[in-house]
Amino acid sequence: MHFSSISQAFEGNDDFVSRNLQRENTAISLHFLKSVVDDKKISEQLINPFFVLTPKEYEQFLQSFTDWSQLDEEKEALDKILNGAVVLNIGSRFFTVGIPKYEGQSVGEVTSENVTAGPQTSLNENLDISLNLIRNRYRSNTLTVSFKQIGEMKSSKITIVYDKKYVDESVLQQIQSKINDISLLTISSSNQLQQKLNDTKWSLFPTMMITERIDRVTKNLQEGKTIILLEGSPFAVIAPAVFYDFFASMDDIIQLSVISRLLSFLRYIALFITVFLPAFYIAVVTFNPEFLQTQIALTVAGSRATVPYPSWMEVAFLALLMEFLIEASVRLPKTIGPTATTVGGLILGQAASSAGLVADVMIIVVSAVAITNSVIPINAMTFAIRIVRYPMILLASFFGMLGLVLGIVLLLGYLCWHRSFGKPYFRWFYADRAHEAIKR
């Protein structure tokens, strides 16, 4: 076994450390992944004794470790390193001593992407901790980590993580080149980094995913995506990301296949409702009430009997009110936010309906839209969908059902045209993309 082959296996990994120690006529070398071993223990338990003990005593001392072994095969060495061991090369022999580091105490819980039965630990603002968490869950010698200082002041440290076995080289090159071109003084958040990496300034839909979930990070590494971590931010940027990625919850891989498929299907129905329901309401109420079954049409007409203005105004009024409530719930202190907005929403809705300013059916429509909007698992997509709804309302107000059809075709055309780092953003068949990832 030659150590050069181990070094080759970890080539390009900035967290891989090889250190030579020399004392009189004795030399040893230590090899480990900095992100998964305990630095302090290495110094105290491996390096200090080397300078104190004779070579024979040192070997005997190493054997006293519970997780000690002598290596015969190269693959064994790779596995040990990935699992938090230090490989020591003494003469022509190789030993390993396990000194793993498990970050756990200092790690927070996931707050923005909740799942019912999955891991709850989130990434950390400290890059070393985040890397340790990823390495401990994705133990592969093809996982590559590279550090970079970005910004004009070179004060923002980022880490690019990818699996070189699956990564799309063209995407990786694009990301690296864009990172090198960042001209800001400092980068303070992952969202800011994402904006700088974006292809187009006026892109409506997100082409990168921002996550705090470690399981999402490891899942995407397997799919050949590139992960970018920023020092000081507990979020990772995942690139490229296509439309379907934003509708995948981590629950999907935890739940039974049938259930996860059903839930996934529900999310797309929710998407359809949240984007098109207000526009559909305007189209049928203003232009084609005969489209609805007679009983429903009469109920809607009865409900609107006291409303003094056209349906588009009613929709715009309540939709904007809902936007204000959502914004308020984000800005208000956590202790009173949910209560204030829920009470505010209920009172306002009830009062507006009793005063005859909006139809009861409209309250149902707006509530359905708000609920279904929250079903989308990733926040960035939720924001995009909130915006898309308004052009639909506008088109339906002018052209009724025709406007809705034109809006659907325009929206799908835009999505099909959209690219994430050169990859098609919206294609019908998910299988194709999975196949592409595996092929890579």
Added chain:
Amino acid sequence: MRTLLEKRYMYYVMFSMIMMGADVFTANLLASYSYKGAIAGMVAAAILAFILCYSLLKSLDKFPQKNLAEILRESRIPSFLRILFLMFFFLVWIALGWFLQGQSVIAYKFYFLPNFHHSTIWVAHAVVAAILSRLDSKSILFLCEIFFLFLLGIEVITIWMFSTYEFFSWQDILLALTYATTKPAFTTITLSSIVFAGLSTMATFNKVIAQEDKKIKAAVYIAAFGLFMLLSRQMLVIGASGMDAAAKYSMSGFSAADSIRVEVFITERVIYFFLISITTMLLVGNILLWHSAIAMIRSTFNISPRTEWVVMSLISLVPIILQKWFLEPSFQAAIRSFAWIHLASNFIFVVLLLYCAKRKVQTTNEF
């Protein structure tokens, strides 16, 4: 090297055009030829489509990843002839797009927006089609894939709903079949052939779609699917309206759909559901055709994006003038006349490609 899209996209384009063509042209126009050999005309059109499709695929084999303009340039066709051919195809595609829009406008005017002026609906359609037709070919094909799969489901539902409708007349279908051996009027062949409009769009999409190796199989699939859609649409209209009514009605397809008074989900009548699907697909078909046209202009003249916008804006505004002839039945008569030009253009297109392919083989052999 550019990555090519899978072969299935060729079928999406062909089948989408077949479905929408059958839904509007067959159902609305061919039904009136029930006594004049419509069925035999459809069979003849399918045989023609098989020959054209096979020849097209065979000749395109010699020009992988090239569009028509590039093929003509490579084959050293004199530039005035090249421009003449390309302008001819450009006009045919643009005009077919207008006819598709026209059918959509009729549906909207009759059923959704009776208070709107024809030209308003038409221009709204045309503007969206013009905007989206400027996208790259791959994006257009992704869009086509989505709507094709969506419409396929609708087609199945349509056939099921019509054939299980309580007043659906199987007797009339049997009667129509007795006219299957009647010698077809040439118009029935030209009108049936319009559903194979997807063939000529390969002039553009050949650049981004991988080539089909099994050419006979592909040609059989396309011709067979076309024949099935033509026959099924014809029979559904006849079954729903009756043989005589189908022959006399104007826009017999829409009238037949109108006669199916079935409540679906929250909709009072299923026709709304059908019409929205069909008009959406017509818009996508229109985008496919106009994209082919604009791509042809783009690679022939190297025009700037601004000029492209000007050209597309003018094309979008033409319906304001066209709507003068919009009153029935002149529009239907215009489609009948156009069907002849369209069939001729398909022939010219394939013959031209065969000539270029032969020339390429000769040139290769010389070296």
